[in-house]
Amino acid sequence: MISRRIGLLLAPLFVSIPYVSASPLTPSHSAKTPRTNLHGPRKPEEITVAAPSHKTSNGVTGQQVGGGLIRRETRAGTIQTVTRDFIAKQSPTANPVQVLALEPSAYIALMDPYGIVGGNMYLRGLPGDQIGWIYEGVPVSDIGSGGFYANQTSDGDNLQQVSLMPGSVDLSTPTVAAAAGSAYATLRDPSHHREGYVNMTYGTYNLARGLIRADTGDIGHSGVRAFASFSYTRANNWRGPGTNMRKHVDFKLVKDIAQHSHTSLVMSYNDNTLQFSRWPTASEFARYGAGNDLSRSYKDGLGYHLYALDAFQNLVTSAPTELDLGHGLHFHDTPYLWWGSGSIGGAALATEGATYSGSSPVSVDLNGDGRISSTTSQLIYTPNYYSYHRAGNNASLDWTAGKNTLTFGWWYEWSRMNQATPVSRINPVDGGPENIYGDYGPLIYRTSSGRKWYASDYNSFTQINMLYLGDRLSLLRDRLELKAGLRAAMVSRGIDSYVPVSNDRRGQNIFEPLPQVSARYVLDKHSELYVLGVTNFRTTNNSTLFELYSPAGGSLQTAPSTVKPEYSIEEELGYRYHDDLIVGEISFFNYNFTNRQLALNSYVNGALTPMTLNAGGQTSRGVDLQIGTRPILHHLRPYASFEYLDARIDNNIPIDGDLLPTRGKRAVSAPKYQAGLGLDWDDGSFFANLGLKYIGAQYATLVNDEKMPGYINNNVTLGYRLHQTGFLHSPQVQINMQNMIGSIYRNAVYAFTSNTGTVRGIYGTNIAGSSPLYTIQPTFAISVSLSTGF
Numbered sequence: 001m002i003s004r005r006i007g008l009l010l011a012p013l014f015v016s017i018p019y020v021s022a023s024p025l026t027p028s029h030s031a032k033t034p035r036t037n038l039h040g041p042r043k044p045e046e047i048t049v050a051a052p053s054h055k056t057s058n059g060v061t062g063q064q065v066g067g068g069l070i071r072r073e074t075r076a077g078t079i080q081t082v083t084r085d086f087i088a089k090q091s092p093t094a095n096p097v098q099v100l101a102l103e104p105s106a107y108i109a110l111m112d113p114y115g116i117v118g119g120n121m122y123l124r125g126l127p128g129d130q131i132g133w134i135y136e137g138v139p140v141s142d143i144g145s146g147g148f149y150a151n152q153t154s155d156g157d158n159l160q161q162v163s164l165m166p167g168s169v170d171l172s173t174p175t176v177a178a179a180a181g182s183a184y185a186t187l188r189d190p191s192h193h194r195e196g197y198v199n200m201t202y203g204t205y206n207l208a209r210g211l212i213r214a215d216t217g218d219i220g221h222s223g224v225r226a227f228a229s230f231s232y233t234r235a236n237n238w239r240g241p242g243t244n245m246r247k248h249v250d251f252k253l254v255k256d257i258a259q260h261s262h263t264s265l266v267m268s269y270n271d272n273t274l275q276f277s278r279w280p281t282a283s284e285f286a287r288y289g290a291g292n293d294l295s296r297s298y299k300d301g302l303g304y305h306l307y308a309l310d311a312f313q314n315l316v317t318s319a320p321t322e323l324d325l326g327h328g329l330h331f332h333d334t335p336y337l338w339w340g341s342g343s344i345g346g347a348a349l350a351t352e353g354a355t356y357s358g359s360s361p362v363s364v365d366l367n368g369d370g371r372i373s374s375t376t377s378q379l380i381y382t383p384n385y386y387s388y389h390r391a392g393n394n395a396s397l398d399w400t401a402g403k404n405t406l407t408f409g410w411w412y413e414w415s416r417m418n419q420a421t422p423v424s425r426i427n428p429v430d431g432g433p434e435n436i437y438g439d440y441g442p443l444i445y446r447t448s449s450g451r452k453w454y455a456s457d458y459n460s461f462t463q464i465n466m467l468y469l470g471d472r473l474s475l476l477r478d479r480l481e482l483k484a485g486l487r488a489a490m491v492s493r494g495i496d497s498y499v500p501v502s503n504d505r506r507g508q509n510i511f512e513p514l515p516q517v518s519a520r521y522v523l524d525k526h527s528e529l530y531v532l533g534v535t536n537f538r539t540t541n542n543s544t545l546f547e548l549y550s551p552a553g554g555s556l557q558t559a560p561s562t563v564k565p566e567y568s569i570e571e572e573l574g575y576r577y578h579d580d581l582i583v584g585e586i587s588f589f590n591y592n593f594t595n596r597q598l599a600l601n602s603y604v605n606g607a608l609t610p611m612t613l614n615a616g617g618q619t620s621r622g623v624d625l626q627i628g629t630r631p632i633l634h635h636l637r638p639y640a641s642f643e644y645l646d647a648r649i650d651n652n653i654p655i656d657g658d659l660l661p662t663r664g665k666r667a668v669s670a671p672k673y674q675a676g677l678g679l680d681w682d683d684g685s686f687f688a689n690l691g692l693k694y695i696g697a698q699y700a701t702l703v704n705d706e707k708m709p710g711y712i713n714n715n716v717t718l719g720y721r722l723h724q725t726g727f728l729h730s731p732q733v734q735i736n737m738q739n740m741i742g743s744i745y746r747n748a749v750y751a752f753t754s755n756t757g758t759v760r761g762i763y764g765t766n767i768a769g770s771s772p773l774y775t776i777q778p779t780f781a782i783s784v785s786l787s788t789g790f
Contacts, residue, residue: 056088056721056729056730056732056789057195057197057729057730057731057787057788057789058088058157058197058199058730058732058787058789059084059085059087059088059160059188060084060085060088060089060682060687061084061085062085062631062635062682062684063085063630063631064083064084064085064086064637065583065628065629065630065637065639066086066583066626066627066628066629066637066638066639066678066680067085067086067089067628067637067638067639067678067679067680067682067689068082068083068084068085068086068087068088068089068680069082069086069102069103069626069628069639069641069678070583070584070585070626070627070628070639071083071583072576072578072583073576073585074520074528075165075520075530076481076483076518076519076520076530076531076532077165077167077168077518077530077532077534077572077574078105078165078166078167078168078532078572078574078585078587078589078624079163079164079165080100080103080104080105080106080163080164080166080624080626081161081162081163081164082099082100082102082103082161082162083160083161084159084160084161084188085680086099086678086680086689087099087156087159087160087161087162088157089680089687089689089717089719089734090156090715090717090736091114091115091156091201091736091738091783091785092155092156092157092199092201092209092211092783092785092787093114093115093116093156093201093207093209093233093783094114094115094156095115095118095119095150095151095153095156096133096135096150096153096154096159096162096183096185097115097118097119097121097128097148097150098110098115098119098150099156099159099162100121100162100164100183101676101691101693101713101715102639102641102676102677102678102691102693103164103626103641103676104624104625104626104641104642104643104674104676105123105124105164105166105181105624105643106121106122106123106164106166107121107122107671107674107693107695108120108121108122109121109122109747109748109775109777110747110777110778111277111775111778112235112237112238112244112778113203113204113205113235113238113738113739113778113779113781114203114207114233114235114781114783115150115151116151116233116235116244116246116272116274117151117244117274117276118149118150118151119150120748120750120775121148121150122669122670122748123164123166123180123181124166124167124180124181124589124591124620124622124643124645124647124670125620125645125647125667125669125670125671126179126180126181126620126670127180127599127669128147128148129141129142129145129146129147129148129177129538129599130146130177130178130179130180130181130538130566130597131148131177131178131180131181131182131183132169132173132175132176132177132178132181132182132183133148133175133182133183133184133185134173134174134175134182134183134184134185135153135154135184135185135186135268135316136185136186136187136266136268136316136318136320137174137266137318137320137334137336137394138316138317138318138334138336138338139174139175139176139177139392139413140152140153140316140338141175141177142177143388143390143413143415143417143460143462143542144417144419144460144541144542144543145541145542145543145599146177146538146539146541146599148183149312151246151270151272151274152270152272152312152314152316152340153185153268153270153316154185154187154248154250154268155211155229155231155248155250157197157199157211157213157229157231158187158188158213158227158229158250158252159185159186159187159188160186160187160188160189161185161186162183162184162185162186163183163184164181164182164183165181165182165183165184166180166181166589166624167180167181167534167536167568167570167572167589167591168181168182168516168532168534168536168570168572169181169182169534169536170182171407171409171468171470171485171487171516172332172394172396172407172409172411172468174334174392174394174411174413174466176464176466176489176491176537176538176539177538177539178536178537178538179536179537179538179566179567179568179593179597180536180538180568181536187250187252187266187268188227188252189225189252189254190215190216190217190225190226190227190252190253190254191215191217191225191227192217192218192225193215193217193218194215194216194217195214195215195217195729195789195790196212196213196214196215196789196790197211197212197213197214197215197229197787197788197789197790198210198211198212198213198787198788198790199211199785199786199787200785200786200787201783201784201785201786202783202784203235203736203781203782203783203784204780204781204782204783205235205236205237205238205781206234206235206236206243207233207234207235207781207783208233208234208235209231209232209233209234210231210232211229211230211231212229212230212231213227213228213229213250214227214228214229215227222255223255223256223257224253224254224255224256225253225254226251226252226253226254227250227251227252228249228250228251229249229250229251230247230248230249231246231247231248231249232246232247232248233245233246233247233248234246237275237277237293237305238778238779238781239277239290239291239293239776240277240278240293240294240296240305241275241293241294241295241296241305242275242294242305242306242308242309243273243275244272244273244274244275245272245273245274246270246271246272247270247271247272248268248269248270248271249267249268249269249270250267250268251265251266251267251268252264252265252266252267253265253266257323258324259324260322260324260330261322261323261324262321262322263319263320263321263322264319264320264321265317265318265319266316266317266318266319266320267315267316267317268315268316268317269313269314269315270312270313270314270315271312271313272310272311272312272313273309273310273311273436274309274310274311275305275308275309275310276294276308276309276310276344276345277293277294277308278292278293278294278303278308279750279751279773279774279775279776280292280773280774280776281771281772281773281774282700282706282708282746282771282772282774283771285746285774285776289744290744290776290779293305294308297431298426298430298431298432299431301347301349301379302347302348302349302379304347304431304432306345306430306431306432306433307345307346307347307381307432307433308345308346309343309344309345309433309436310342310343310344310345311342311343311436311437312340312341312342312343312386313340313341313342314338314339314340314341314342314388315337315338315339315340316336316337316338317336317337317338318334318335318336318337319333319334319335319336320332320333320334321333321334328399328400328401329397329398329399329400330397330398330400331395331396331397331398332394332395332396332397332398332409333393333394333395333396334393334394334395335392335393336390336391336392336393336394337390337391338388338389338390338391338415339388339389339390340386340387340388341386341387341388341437342385342386342437343383343384343385343386343436343437343438343439344383344384344386345381345383345433345436345438346381346382346383346384346421347379347380347381347382347426348379348380348382348550348551348552349377349378349379349380349552350364350366350377350378350379350380350551350552350553351366351374351376351377351378351552351553352364352365352366352367352372352373352374352376352377352378353372353373353374354374354552354553354554355453355551355552356455356549356550356551356552356553356554357447357453357454357455357499357500357551358454358455358456358497358499358500358501358547358549359500359501359502359547359549359554359556360499360500361554362447362448362449362453363447363448364423364445364446364447364448364453365448366378366380366445378425378426379426380423380424380425380426380445380551380552381423381424381425381426381433381434381438382421382423382438382455382551383421383422383433383436383437383438384419384420384421385418385419385420385421385422385437385438385439386417386418386419387417387418388415388416388417389415389416389417390413390414390415391413391414391415392411392412392413392414392464393411393412393413394409394410394411395409395410395411396408396409396410396468397409403473403474403475404471404472404473404474405471405472405474406469406470406471407468407469407470407471407472407485408468408469409467409468409469410465410466410467410468411464411465411466411468412463412464412465412466413462413463413464414461414462414463415460415461415462415463416459416460416461417459417460417462417542418457418458418459418460419456419458419460419542419543419546420439420454420456420457420458421454421455421456421457421551422437422438422439422444422452422453422454422455423438423444423445423453423454423455423551424438424441424443424444424445425443425444425445426443427443439452453551454498454499455499455548455549455550455551456497456499456546456548456549457497457498457499458495458496458497458498458542458546459495459496459498460493460494460495460542460545461493461494461495461496462491462492462493462494462542463491463492463493464489464490464491464492465489465490466487466488466489466490467487467488468485468486468487468488469485469486470483470484470485470486470516471483471484471485478522479521479522480519480520480521480522481519481520481521482518482519483516483517483518483519484515484516484517484518485515485516485517486513486514486515486516487513487514487515487516488511488512488513488514489510489511489512489513489514489537490509490510490511491508491509491510491511491539492507492508492509492510493507493508493509493510493542493545494506494507495507495542495545495546497547501547501549502547503547503560506545506560507545508540508545510539510540510565512537512565512567513535514534514535514536514537515535516532516533516534516535517532517533517534518530518531518532518533518534519531526577526578526579527575527576527577527578528575528576529573529574529575530572530573530574530575530576531571531572531573531574532570532571532572532573532574533569533570533571533572534569534570535567535568535569535570536567536568536570537565537566537567537568538565538566538597539565540563540564540565540597540612541563541597541599541612543558543612544560544561544562544563544612545560546558546560547559547560561612561613563595563597563612563613563614564595564614565595566593566594566595566596566597566614567593567594567595568591568592568593568594569591569592570589570590570591570592571589571590572587572588572589572590573587573588574586574587574588575587580630581629581630581632582627582628582629582630583627583628583629584625584626584627584628585624585625585626585627586623586624586625587623587624587625588621588622588623589620589621589622589623589624590619590620590621591618591619591620591621592617592618592619593617593618593619593620594616594617595614595616596614596615596616596617596618596649597612597613597614597615598612598613598614598615598668598752599612615649615653615662615702616649616650616651616652616653617649617650617651618647618648618649618650618667619647619648619650620645620646620647620648620667620670621645621646622643622644622645622646622647623642623643623644624641624642624643625640625641625642625643626639626640626641626642627639627640627641628640628678634683635681635682635683636679636680636681637679637680637681637682638677638678638679638680639676639677639678639679639680640675640676640677640678641674641675641676641677642673642674642675642676643673643674643675644672644673645670645671645672645673645674646666646672647666647667647670648664648665648666648667649662649663649664649665649666649667649702650663651663652762653702653754655754655761655767656761656765656767657763657765658761658762658763658764658765658767659761659762659763660702660703660754660755660759660761660762660767661703661759661760661761661762662702662703665699665702665703665704666699666704667699668698668699668700668701668702668749668752669698669699669700669748669749669752670698670699671695671696671697671698671710672696672697673694673696673710674693674694674695674696675693675694676691676692676693676694677690677691677692677693678690678691678692684721685720685721685722685723686719686720686721687717687718687719687720687721688716688717688718688719689715689716689717690714690715690716690717691713691714691715691716692712692713692714693712693713693714694710694711694712695710695711695712695713695747696710697709697710698710698749700749700752700753700756700772700774701752701753701754701755701756701769701772702752702753702754702755703754703755703759705755705756705757705759705769706756706771706772708746708748708749708774709745709746711743711745711746711747711777713738713739713747713777714738714739714740714741715736715737715738716736716737716738716740717734717735717736717737718734718735718737719732719733719734719735720732720733727790728788728789728790729788729789729790730788730789731786731787731788731789732786732787732788733784733785733786734784734785734787735782735783735784735785736782736783736785737780737781737782738778738780738781739777739778739779739780739781740780741780742779742780743777743779744776744777744779745776745777746774746775746776746777747774747775747776747777748774748775749772749773749774750772750773750774750775751772751773752772753769753770753771753772754767754769754770755767755769755770756769756770756771756772757769
């Protein structure tokens with residue numbers, strides 16, 4: 001009842017404002033309303049309004065609620081969605097994570113001004129590797145670490161919508177990394193008319209980007225249509241030396257078979273080379289600010305910027321299909337493939353006679369003089385190399401009979417992931433690596449036996465079987481919806497080492513039953529209540545089974561551990577309100593975690609390596625609120641969001657034979673308060689967009705002895721759109737600005753620690769501390785985009 005009263009109190013604040021429809025936007029030959037992901041959130045009920053629904057060449061309607069930051073939902077559970085009206089007004093370089101920055105449950109920490117490098121996302125205080133990301137039906141969270149690399153999926157010009165389900169997943173969602181919830185990104189559908197689109201963007205830090213897209217339109221009477229696009233992006237590193245480069249291709253083909261029956265083929269290819277930075281401690285930030293990054297000169301040894309490159313290429317392809325078989329039967333199927341290959345750079349100083357492959361010493365001539373001398377030391381290139389092959393299929397059958405809909409499905413995936421550290425010489429010309437992948441070329445080191453020198457070389461084989469069964473019951477003339485379901489996840493993983501270690505073959509088998517129940521009750525034509533109870537889990541990182549040694553000296557860097565899968569139970573109670581002007585939602589949530597997994601970014605052999613530890617239990621509870629309107633005061637669409645979060649550690653955490661006094665402490669990277677404001681003005685020609693997000697203070701250590709202050713992010717968009725000009729459809733100029741006053745501040749915890757100062761353990765041990773690392777908010781950046789349809 002409390003939530004209902006809040007909703008009824010909020011509604012009158014807006015209903016007295018006159019609703020004035022926006023003037024028509026310049027029409028173009030646009031696609032029909034796109035379908036949502038077949039294995040993601042279901043499409044909400046459509047609402048008809050008097051305002052026009054024309055679209056510009058980049059998909060803007062001028063009518064989506066809150067400027068595209070909220071929409072009406074009908075799911076029994078929190079769902080937060082950004083749509084094309086908002087996405088199109090962000091920088092064209094924006095990635096799927098970046099566009100979620102104003103949603104109540106999320107906060108985003110960018111590492112570069114444009115999102116080329118990606119960014120870190122936190123969902124109700126939980127990091128991105130706890131979120132199950134689905135892209136056009138494909139689980140794209142890393143099968144090894146659970147991480148999501150947002151820069152590797154779609155171009156912002158083609159991104160139709162992104163939906164967040166904090167704390168929960170749908171019954172058919174194919175993921176084993178969703179203790180924090182799930183996210184779903186979809187591409188635009190191809191147009192029914194033949195057309196093209198081009199966008200050119202230039203900005204600070206020598207940003208240069210171009211994209212071109214072509215739509216076939218309907219091909220005869222075949223029911224087939226498709227689009228393909230290519231983009232190239234390049235920008236300098238904002239803090240120090242180096243550049244970021246990205247080449248990307250999106251393709252989508254749709255075949256309309258019959259009403260409620262269709263299939264599609266989706267492919268996204270990405271190739272990027274990114275410059276990583278050196279992230280500071282609190283004291284280093286206070287002294288240097290954004291300075292003290294990696295060096296421009298190879299004479300500075302391990303701090304040279306060319307030893308911190310991230311080079312990766314990947315291909316994601318899927319074929320989502322939905323068939324109406326008649327007699328109440330609906331079949332859904334998404335086969336998919338995911339391939340990727342690349343490396344993260346690293347370097348180490350090695351001495352002849354003290355070189356190792358795994359735990360075994362090997363003889364390597366480091367300087368090429370034909371002999372081994374213990375007085376010869378050499379800088380060596382030691383990247384982390386990754387290669388992925390994933391294939392899977394997610395199929396389900398719905399049977400509707402009367403008031404019941406029964407769903408049964410099976411998700412299967414097989415994957416092979418190679419992780420290795422090949423060792424190669426440093427290029428004598430510029431001091432950088434001979435090749436950034438480190439696994440081929442004339443400068444690869446070989447041992448005295450003639451074999452390539454690998455510090456580590458692992459293959460991870462993972463098989464996933466998930467069966468799911470659920471029932472939906474509709475009662476009281478569809479006013480009451482009851483759902484219950486069970487997901488049974490079975491994960492089998494084998495690890496093979498191809499260099500000497502204490503055990504060259506390890507394995508793990510996981511079985512997790514995941515029940516979920518929900519209820520939704522429609523109070524009247526404007527409002528509804530929902531309640532949700534759901535269980536989720538996150539499988540362990542494959543690296544927890546690794547045994548990693550230094551190639552320079554043979555010391556053990558990482559030992560295998562018995563990290564357990566994380567399990568979460570979440571309850572939600574929510575209220576929604578909607579009418580012809582307003583859409584709003586408030587939800588109260590409570591989480592209980594067991595075997596809470598904390599991911600720690602560490603450097604092994606000079607290369608960035610994610611590590612994981614179990615941190616016992618955690619309880620998180622709070623409230624999310626969001627509200628937005630259709631156009632008011634002629635063309636203004638405001639949006640506001642708020643979150644209160646209380647996330648606490650439930651127990652003392654074992655460390656160094658003692659217990660760290662963490663019980664009752666606040667969880668790291670979990671700000672107590674967040675608040676967002678979005679304002680959108682669009683009269684069909686001139687448009688402007690403002691985004692403000694306050695992120696509260698957050699702790700960086702488990703014992704809460706170091707805290708990062710709160711801050712406010714800001715983004716501004718200005719633009720002007722012409723009407724049809726010759727063969728050009730709605731050509732426009734758009735200016736995007738972020739961090740308008742150029743403030744330099746820490747925006748996220750990059751690597752937490754247990755404690756900063758010395759802490760006395762529960763059993764009396766003095767536990768030495770270490771300093772956390774932080775990412776820094778990119779300073780002021782501006783970009784100008786010219787785009788048009790044709």
